[in-house]
Amino acid sequence: MTYTTEPISEQTRQRLMKVGTANIANALLRRGFRNAYLLGVQPLAPEQGQLVGPAFTLRFIPSREDLDSMANYSRDDNLHRVAIEQCPAGAVLLIDAFGNTRAAAMGDMMAARLKMRGVAGVVTDGGYRDAPAIRATGLPCFQQRSAPPATPLALHPVALNEPVGCAGVAIYPGDVIVGDGEGVVAIPRHLADEIAIDALDAVEYEEFAAQHIARGRSILGLFPATMESRAEYDTWVAAGRPPLEKI
Incomplete structure (x- = not known):
């Protein structure tokens, strides 16, 4: 099977830059996708920006003493280092480390190069x-927890741009990865455009609902949206989103 890490449309990317991973997970759930959130994966820096891009995957297996050494790690054909040079601009390097934090999946020099x-x-x-130095690069990064020991101690790279399981989620090359202050979610590539539309719509409705709640309105009949509150929202949007009067 052929996979693509070609960029998503700019319109879809801009929509996904404005929405939360929770909104995306809800939109996926409405389509029957229950296992899309990479639970336990957190932003390296709270202040880092939104992450959006197609997945370029690297898969690790446990290391073995006769194959993994610092000498072998420094070879130009080492797939870990090759991944740093082959991951396309605009893509997300998605590293399946099978949940292993006994050794580093990346360090600051790799982050700087990416x-x-x-x-x-x-x-x-x-x-x-090298988490502090990775933060200094400004590259949005997400991990389970810091893992300072050298990579060959526990991790052996075996495959690039193949399907992987990361944090228990099946991810295929080209699937759209979105990360924010809460965590990371994966969108099947063929659903990215419609999920972006639905998630942004949910965010915009929540802004409408939040304004009402701030003015004392009950969430009953307001959130989640009902047919009636949705019609009220549509009228408000058509009117140019004017300031809401106190209820």
Whole structure:
């Protein structure tokens, strides 16, 4: 099967930059997708920006003493290092570390190189070393927890741009990864455009509902949206979103 890490449309990317991962998870749930959130994966820095991009995958298995050493790690054909040079600009390097935090899935030099190459960010269910220096690069990164020991101690790279399981979620190359202050969610590539529309619509409705709640309105009949509150919202949007009067 052929997978693509071609960029998503700019319109879809801009929509996804405005929505929360929770909104996306809800939109996926309405389509029957219950296992899309990478539970346990957290932003490396609370202040880092929104992450959006197609997945370029790297898969690790446990290391073995006769294959994994610092000498072998430094070879130009080491897939961990090759991934840093092959991950396309605008893509998300998605590292399946099978939840192992005994060794680093990435360090600061790799993060700096990815930032320079225009990669959107990195996600792993493992952990990174040199976390303060990675934060300083400004590259949005997500991990389970810090993992300072050297990579060959526990991780062996075996595959690039193949389907992986990261934090218990099936991710295929090109699936759209979105990360925010709460965590990371994966959108099947063929659903990205419609999920972006639905999630943004949910965010905009929530802004409407929040204004009403701030003015004392009950959430009953307001959130989640009902047919009646949705019609009220549509009227408000058509009127140009004017300030709400106190209820």
